[in-house]
Amino acid sequence: MRLALALSLLLAASCGGGGGSGDDDGTDGDGVSGDGGTGSGACSNGRDDDGDDLTDGQDPECTGPADDDEGSFATGIPGDNIDDKWQDCFFDGNSGAGNDGCRFHTCCLLGAEGGDDCPVDHNFDPSDDCPEQTDECIEYCSQLTPPGCDCFGCCTVCDPDSNQCFDILTSPAVAPDCTLDAIDDPDQCPPCFKNLECRGGECEPTGCTLCPGQTSEDLPPECGGENECPSGDTPCDTTADCGADEYCSSSCCINEVE
Numbered sequence: 001m002r003l004a005l006a007l008s009l010l011l012a013a014s015c016g017g018g019g020g021s022g023d024d025d026g027t028d029g030d031g032v033s034g035d036g037g038t039g040s041g042a043c044s045n046g047r048d049d050d051g052d053d054l055t056d057g058q059d060p061e062c063t064g065p066a067d068d069d070e071g072s073f074a075t076g077i078p079g080d081n082i083d084d085k086w087q088d089c090f091f092d093g094n095s096g097a098g099n100d101g102c103r104f105h106t107c108c109l110l111g112a113e114g115g116d117d118c119p120v121d122h123n124f125d126p127s128d129d130c131p132e133q134t135d136e137c138i139e140y141c142s143q144l145t146p147p148g149c150d151c152f153g154c155c156t157v158c159d160p161d162s163n164q165c166f167d168i169l170t171s172p173a174v175a176p177d178c179t180l181d182a183i184d185d186p187d188q189c190p191p192c193f194k195n196l197e198c199r200g201g202e203c204e205p206t207g208c209t210l211c212p213g214q215t216s217e218d219l220p221p222e223c224g225g226e227n228e229c230p231s232g233d234t235p236c237d238t239t240a241d242c243g244a245d246e247y248c249s250s251s252c253c254i255n256e257v258e
Helices: 002-014 135-144
Strands: 154-158 165-169 246-249 252-255
Touching: 135 252
Parallel strands: none
Antiparallel strands: 154 165, 246 252
């Protein structure tokens, strides 16, 4: 019932076109532009641009160093976040599968059983539209994907205040009103089911791996305040803790887009 309600409301949102490209003035909604600091985008300038006490890659609304919108899940990158029907690698700063080989239907992520349940495509057929991902996609995109997310923007995101966690679809083309403040609202941040072939590794706070939206203060005492990253990635507080061509996202170093 909850999924059906979320999907019906998503239909109304998606009919307005592919939104989610960020503010026209290059800010993240608080009037602060993303220039200066340690990088060119709001998500790599070393500042908390949206005032939520989460800076750059520690803010789950940042998808990578080129993201210029720290106040929402949109990136502010022209041409990004525009396809509500087919999702490609969510973390490479562009829409389309041409450079990554990733292609997955939105309604596979929403768990729709057929076209009647799919808000963006009434011809949706999960047997045809939920393909296995190519080796090219997995190799390329999984390295860009932070812990807790799959390659298509279905992420476990935790409320920094309550520490409640939700699996939500963060794609602005599908959920244009989804923000960190709304992650517990299924109408704005629809529940999703992760693609298990292409992902960035599970976040497990009980296993000392932080989820997006969490900090070391959310780890259990047995972790000693130390975050561990899946796949042997390097834990970090800022991108300065990572190697060349890496970015600190959700307290783990991930690859930057080449």
